[in-house]
Structure formats: C-alpha cells, structure tokens
Amino acid sequence: MVKIALAGNPNCGKTMLFNALTGSNQYVGNWAGVTVEAKEGRLKGEKDVIIADLPGIYSLSPYTPEEVVARNYLVNEEPDVILNIIDGTNLERNLYLTTQLCEIGIPVVMAINMIDIVKRNGDIINTEEISEHFGCVCFEISALKGTGVKKCAKKAVELARNNRGIPPIHHSFDDRVESAVHFISAILPSGTDMLHKRYYATKIFERDSIVSAEFPECASLAESLIKDIEKYYDDDSESIIADQRYRYITKCIDECRVKSGKTPVSEKIDRIVTNKYLSLPIFAAVMFGVYYVSVTTFGGALSDIIVEKIYGENGFSFIVSNLLDAVNCAPWLKGLITDGIIAGVGSVLSFVPQIFVLFVFLSFLEDCGYMSRIAFIMDKLFRKFGLSGKSFIPILVGTGCGVPGIMSSRTIENESERRMTVITTTFIPCGAKLPVISLFASSLFGGAWWVAPSAYFTGIAAIITSGIILKKTKPFYSKPSPFVMELPPYHMPSVKSVARATTDRTLSYIKKAGTVILLASCAVWFLSNFGFYGGRFGMVMNMDNSVLAYFGNIIDVIFSPLGFGTWQASVATLLGLAAKEEIVGVFGVLYNSIGEGFNQLSGYSFLMFNLLCAPCIAAMSAIRKEMNSAKWTFFAIAYQCSFAYCVSLCIYQTGLALQTGRIGAGLICAALIFAFFVYMLLKKPYQMKYELLQNRTHK
Numbered sequence: 001m002v003k004i005a006l007a008g009n010p011n012c013g014k015t016m017l018f019n020a021l022t023g024s025n026q027y028v029g030n031w032a033g034v035t036v037e038a039k040e041g042r043l044k045g046e047k048d049v050i051i052a053d054l055p056g057i058y059s060l061s062p063y064t065p066e067e068v069v070a071r072n073y074l075v076n077e078e079p080d081v082i083l084n085i086i087d088g089t090n091l092e093r094n095l096y097l098t099t100q101l102c103e104i105g106i107p108v109v110m111a112i113n114m115i116d117i118v119k120r121n122g123d124i125i126n127t128e129e130i131s132e133h134f135g136c137v138c139f140e141i142s143a144l145k146g147t148g149v150k151k152c153a154k155k156a157v158e159l160a161r162n163n164r165g166i167p168p169i170h171h172s173f174d175d176r177v178e179s180a181v182h183f184i185s186a187i188l189p190s191g192t193d194m195l196h197k198r199y200y201a202t203k204i205f206e207r208d209s210i211v212s213a214e215f216p217e218c219a220s221l222a223e224s225l226i227k228d229i230e231k232y233y234d235d236d237s238e239s240i241i242a243d244q245r246y247r248y249i250t251k252c253i254d255e256c257r258v259k260s261g262k263t264p265v266s267e268k269i270d271r272i273v274t275n276k277y278l279s280l281p282i283f284a285a286v287m288f289g290v291y292y293v294s295v296t297t298f299g300g301a302l303s304d305i306i307v308e309k310i311y312g313e314n315g316f317s318f319i320v321s322n323l324l325d326a327v328n329c330a331p332w333l334k335g336l337i338t339d340g341i342i343a344g345v346g347s348v349l350s351f352v353p354q355i356f357v358l359f360v361f362l363s364f365l366e367d368c369g370y371m372s373r374i375a376f377i378m379d380k381l382f383r384k385f386g387l388s389g390k391s392f393i394p395i396l397v398g399t400g401c402g403v404p405g406i407m408s409s410r411t412i413e414n415e416s417e418r419r420m421t422v423i424t425t426t427f428i429p430c431g432a433k434l435p436v437i438s439l440f441a442s443s444l445f446g447g448a449w450w451v452a453p454s455a456y457f458t459g460i461a462a463i464i465t466s467g468i469i470l471k472k473t474k475p476f477y478s479k480p481s482p483f484v485m486e487l488p489p490y491h492m493p494s495v496k497s498v499a500r501a502t503t504d505r506t507l508s509y510i511k512k513a514g515t516v517i518l519l520a521s522c523a524v525w526f527l528s529n530f531g532f533y534g535g536r537f538g539m540v541m542n543m544d545n546s547v548l549a550y551f552g553n554i555i556d557v558i559f560s561p562l563g564f565g566t567w568q569a570s571v572a573t574l575l576g577l578a579a580k581e582e583i584v585g586v587f588g589v590l591y592n593s594i595g596e597g598f599n600q601l602s603g604y605s606f607l608m609f610n611l612l613c614a615p616c617i618a619a620m621s622a623i624r625k626e627m628n629s630a631k632w633t634f635f636a637i638a639y640q641c642s643f644a645y646c647v648s649l650c651i652y653q654t655g656l657a658l659q660t661g662r663i664g665a666g667l668i669c670a671a672l673i674f675a676f677f678v679y680m681l682l683k684k685p686y687q688m689k690y691e692l693l694q695n696r697t698h699k
C-alpha cells in the first residue's frame with residue numbers, strides 16, 4: 001500500500017485532480033478554502049495506491065485549522081510521495097510552498113497545473129529547468145482538460161513504490177542561515193525521525209510555535225544563535241527565511257519562464273466586473289437572473305409539468321388511487337398512500353427541476369470564477385461596516401447548502417469573526433429553502449417576478465445588518481481581518497464538472513425526499529388524521545380535531561403576531577427544522593392549496609420567518625461542531641430565531657396597518673423594533689478600553 005498526498009496552495013486545482021485520479025466526486029470551487037478536511041481515495045486502476053486531497057496551504061507554518069490538518073498529514077501520516085500541484089499562472093506564490101515541501105524529506109513530484117491558461121496567455125514554462133532547480137521531476141498538466149495527468153500520476157506511483165531514502169535538497173539558504181540550520185539539526189534529540197530533520201530544524205529556526213514546543217530544549221539551545229543572525233540581518237528569523245526562499249524562487253523563475261506580456265483575458269473581464277460602480281449592480285443582476293430563471297420561468301415551467309404528471313387528470317396519484325380501489329384497499333391505507341405519501345413526497349419532488357436549474361447556475365458561477373469576484377466585491381462593501389469579505393465565502397457556499405457553508409467558516413482566523421459568520425451563514429436561502437420560496441411565489445403571488453429574488457436579497461441584507469449589529473457588541477468586537485483575495489483566472493467550466501456537481505446536489509435532494517420527507521409525511525398524515533373525538537381515539541373527519549392540531553394549537557399563539565397563528569403553519573415551521581423542504585411536504589398533506597391558510601401578507605411573513613429562523617437539524621449540528629460550545633450554539637439559534645421573529649413582525653404589522661389603516665399595539669411593537677435596529681446600526685462601534693485610552697492620549 002502506498003500513499004500519495006496532493007499538496008498545494010488553495011485553489012490550484014488539487015481537488016479537481018483528485019477527482020480525476022480517483023474518479024470520486026468532491027466539491028470543486030474557484031476560490032480558496034473549499035476543501036477543509038483531508039480526503040482519501042484510491043487511484044483508478046491501482047488498488048494499492050491511496051491518494052489524499054489536502055486543504056490548500058501557502059506554507060508549512062499554519063495559521064488556520066485546516067492548514068494545520070494539511071501540515072499534520074504531510075508530517076505525521078508520512079505519505080510516500082508528495083504530489084505538489086502548482087498553479088502555473090502564479091508560480092511565485094506556489095513555488096514558495098514547494099521550497100518547503102522539498103525539505104520535509106519525502107520525494108516530491110511537481111505538477112504545474114492550469115497549463116491551458118498559461119498557454120492561452122502565451123507564456124512558456126520550461127519544466128526541465130524547474131526540475132533541475134528543485135531536484136524533483138516536474139510535469140505540465142491540466143486537471144481540467146486532463147492533459148498530462150496520467151503520466152504525472154504514473155511517475156508519482158513509481159517513485160512511491162521504489163522510495164530510495166531521503167531525497168537531496170537542491171535549494172539552500174545562505175551560508176550563515178545554512179550553518180544555523182545544520183547546527184540545529186545536529187542538536188535535535190537522537191530519536192528524531194531522520195526524514196524530517198531539516199524540516200524541524202528550519203521550523204525551529206523560524207520559531208514555529210508547534211515544532212518549538214515539540215523540541216523545547218533544542219529550541220532554547222538554538223535561541224542565542226538565532227538572535228545573533230537576526231541582529232546581523234536586522235530582521236526576524238521567519239522573515240529572513242521567507243526572504244531567502246523568495247530570492248531563490250525569483251532567480252529560478254527568471255530562468256524558467258518566458259512571459260508574453262499580453263493582458264490576460266481575465267484581467268479585461270475583471271475591469272468591468274469588479275469596477276467600482278458596476279460591480280454591485282452586476283452582482284445583483286446576476287443573482288436576480290439566477291433566481292428568476294430557476295424559480296419563476298424555466299425551472300417553474302418544468303415543475304409544472306411534473307405537478308401535472310403527479311396530480312393532474314390521469315396523473316400518478318389518480319392511477320394509484322384507482323389501483324388501490326381495485327384491490328379493495330382499506331380506506332386509511334389509501335389515505336396514507338395518496339394523501340400522505342404521494343401528497344407529501346410528491347410536492348417536494350415536484351420542485352426537483354427548479355433545484356436542478358438553480359444548481360446548474362451555482363455550479364457554473366462557482367467554477368468559472370465569478371463567485372470569488374463576489375467575495376472580493378463584497379469585501380469592499382463589508383469593510384465600510386468593519387466586516388471582512390472573508391465572511392462572504394461561507395455565504396456563497398451556503399447558497400447551495402448551509403452545512404458546507406458553515407464548515408467553510410474554518411478559513412477565518414479571527415475567532416469572533418468566525419463565530420459571527422457561522423451565525424449568519426444560513427440566512428442565505430439554501431437549495432432546500434428554494435421549494436418553499438417557489439411554493440409561496442407561485443401559489444400566493446401568481447409567480448410574481450420579485451418574490452424569489454427578494455428572498456435572496458433579504459438574506460444578504462440580514463447578513464449585513466446582523467454583521468453590523470453584532471460587531472458593535474463586546475463578544476464580537478474585533479478589527480476586520482485583512483482579506484487578501486487573489487482573483488483566479490476565469491475559465492469555461494467543463495461540462496463534466498458542472499454536471500457532476502449539479503447531479504450530486506440534486507440527487508441528495510431526491511434522496512432526502514425518499515427518506516426524511518417520506519417518514520415525516522407518513523407521521524404528519526397519521527397525526528393529522530387521528531385524534532380524540534367524542535371521547536374515542538380514532539380517525540377524525542375534521543383535521544382540526546387531530547392530534548397534530550392539538551399540539552399545533554398549543555404553540556400557534558407564538559406566531560399570531562406574525563400573521564400565521566394557525567396550527568398548520570406552526571407544525572410546518574416546526575417540521576421545517578428537520579429539513580426545510582418538509583414545509584412544502586407538510587402543506588402538501590394538510591392543504592389542497594396554501595391559499596386555504598394564508599393571504600399574501602401572512603404568506604410573505606411566514607416565508608421570511610422560515611428563511612431566517614433556525615436552519616435544519618443538519619445545519620444546526622454543523623453549527624454545534626464549528627462553535628464547539630453549547631453556549632455559542634444556543635446563542636446562534638436564539639439569535640437567528642429572534643431576528644426572524646422581529647423581521648416577520650415588522651413586515652406583517654406594517655402591512656396590516658397599511659391595509660386596514662388602523663394603528664394598534666402590533667404596529668407600535670414593530671416601530672419599536674425598527675427603531676432599535678436603526679439605533680444599533682447607527683450606534684458608535686464598541687471600543688476596547690485600551691483603545692479609548694490610546695485615542696485620548698493621542699489627542
């Protein structure tokens with residue numbers, strides 16, 4: 001059994017190569033921080049070769065949790081070969097990591113990826129020269145197009161199978177630093193793994209906290225030597241090393257690469273797309289288009305066809321019902337099958353086309369590189385409010401599904417910013433919320449164009465408002481962390497990878513319909529058709545006498561001020577916590593059309609509440625995992641629910657007052673809440689005591 005680890009900077013194409021080599025189907029997105037855990041798979045056609053996809057790293061000095069994952073894997077799991085993926089359009093930054101990978105003591109194979117873009121830009125990279133400089137084989141590949149991938153993998157496997165001891169290091173530091181590194185590796189405790197000696201020594205020289213803590217004696221012995229060298233260069237040891245690495249790389253690149261000097265196409269597109277004035281309108285238009293097409297026009301039309309096939313004249317439901325009559329099926333069982341299962345699961349399934357179309361768009365936007373521009377554009381906007389655009393990436397991922405969205409908050413170093421992002425990520429409508437939006441848009445608003453996009457933009461507004469407000473409180477106070485985002489070059493996504501991502505996400509939606517939704521629909525049907533009536537337990541004629549109505553009636557007072565204080569709406573909200581699309585399932589079982597329970601105003605209020613309140617159970621457990629604290633998880637859920645409650649209350653009460661012309665207690669409450677929000681938005685930011693002191697002394 002041999003192990004090959006894929007290592008490289010974020011967004012250099014590791015996962016895409018991993019998928020190509022293993023035939024697996026991991027999430028590929030055109031920005032940093034998509035992969036946050038190490039994933040292993042088997043090389044296609046070679047049973048005994050394991051390939052590991054690692055989170056992206058810029059160096060072996062990790063800052064964020066997922067960088068630690070990658071480094072620990074490389075050093076502790078001892079892969080037989082490191083396959084270093086290098087983004088050919090950004091050699092400088094990528095080779096910086098290579099210099100460090102070569103020091104670990106494990107053979108390295110270099111794969112210069114994105115060669116299709118390099119060629120398109122007219123640049124030439126001399127891989128043989130690079131090979132000589134770094135002392136390891138180097139290939140040109142394109143994970144996207146599949147060129148060079150097989151050859152490169154074959155070489156890596158070959159190296160892994162006949163591993164010939166510690167590979168020699170080709171690049172070196174200057175004499176002064178080099179002798180210090182030699183000294184440190186000589187005083188490392190005798191049991192130390194020979195392989196990693198040079199790596200440990202350089203890390204101790206850089207005063208890397210983790211490695212220094214592993215070898216405390218050695219680190220303290222080296223301290224005076226390190227200090228001397230720092231004095232000589234008038235710089236700290238970490239920068240000395242970094243500086244010398246970069247010098248080496250610059251020299252190497254000068255010799256190995258010829259630039260054409262053309263302006264890359266990506267830059268031309270970015271001049272428009274990230275333009276100061278145009279960027280936000282373009283973003284709004286794009287997202288508007290995505291929701292409009294997937295919910296209202298194209299996706300909606302496809303859904304109508306499915307609805308017709310299920311419920312229409314001579315539709316599936318009709319056929320099944322006739323069939324059951326023919327076999328003299330018991331009425332309760334027929335009810336369960338047609339009014340429970342087919343109504344519940346069917347209504348969730350009827351949204352598959354819309355979900356599918358949405359996912360096609362999202363996968364395309366993610367893969368072509370536009371989504372990373374949005375984070376960049378948003379950074380400029382967020383910064384004005386003291387937020388960082390880094391928080392926007394989880395939100396982009398969350399548009400597909402909240403769970404990976406919440407997980408990708410791991411790339412945020414700053415603890416309070418990370419918590420804030422975890423709390424607000426699920427405000428963005430995920431794929432599972434789309435059916436709910438669509439159901440209300442079509443049944444109550446006649447498919448009005450603005451309803452679906454308004455859900456998305458309310459989500460963004462909720463995130464920005466919450467960000468601003470939370471940032472002003474002490475637990476969330478922090479300076480916005482710097483956000484250096486590189487804009488990856490645009491490219492036309494391969495049909496295969498978009499298709500893969502889309503079918504994957506759609507299938508998981510369908511799978512949920514066959515499991516969670518199926519069970520829930522049966523439960524809802526039983527509970528809404530059985531109850532105590534006239535002192536006896538049994539099937540009830542009127543659902544209002546059912547067990548479900550009994551329980552729904554206990555909690556529905558909570559929602560009365562929001563305009564949907566019915567037991568049906570309460571049950572739907574509650575079951576929406578299992579999976580958001582179950583809201584659609586519940587209404588499928590309980591109503592013939594949701595017009596029976598809602599008018600436009602209460603429907604919109606219901607929709608907003610369910611979009612913003614606590615997410616589904618899977619997302620809640622992701623929050624629990626990322627927060628790693630019961631207290632913070634509780635806070636997150638409480639905050640989401642209260643925020644949703646306030647928003648819905650304001651919408652419903654204001655709408656009601658406008659409709660009836662009456663001013664009541666409800667409107668006053670709404671006004672007070674609104675005033676509180678405005679106050680929090682305008683309030684001076686929280687400042688740490690010492691900062692206030694500093695400001696005073698400066699004045």
Ligand code: GDP
Nearest residue numbers: 011012013014015016028029030114142143144
């Ligand atoms: P990772 O962060 O290193 O795992 O990178 P991903 O595998 O998620 O890929 C990042 C982006 O680069 C995606 O948008 C890919 O479609 C794109 N990509 C990967 N390899 C290539 C390639 O060879 N050529 C081009 N043009 N794009 C690529």
Ligand code: MG
Nearest residue numbers: 014015034035
């Ligand atoms: Mg990845």
